[in-house]
Amino acid sequence: MASLSPEDVDARLSHLPGWERVGETIQRRFEFEDFAESIAFVNRIALVAEELSHHxxxxxxxxxxxxxxTTHSQGALTNADFELAGRVDALS
Known part of the structure; x- marks a missing residue:
């Protein structure tokens, strides 16, 4: 899996509102009504992460x-990271 260039990362982030680059990761903060909703969201993420084998x-x-x-095995951002971010957005 190839690492993405900084330009590719910026271009992909422009299509993912709320996500930002933090070092070699992309990150987003999701806010919910209470703890139970937060945990329900985490559980939905877990199912997608297992499906994609990307955690x-x-x-x-x-x-x-x-x-x-991030793609830990690469120590960098890859296409898989942005696929997962898009899937996480769809869950929120």
Whole structure:
């Protein structure tokens, strides 16, 4: 899987509102009504991550889930990261 150039990353981010580049990851913060909704969202992400065999880093607080995605094996961003980000957006 090939790493994306900074220009490719910027171009892809322009199609994913709310996502930002943080080092070699893309990240987005999702806010919910309460903790139960946050956990339900995490569980939906888990199903998609398993389907794609590509797993994000998740940080959960009371009503916020922060999703960070990178291709750990590459140490960089790849097409798989943006595919997962799009799928995560569709769940919110």
């Amino acid at each position: 994000p880093d998740l940080a959960v607080s009371w009503n916020v889930v922060t999703v960070s995605i």
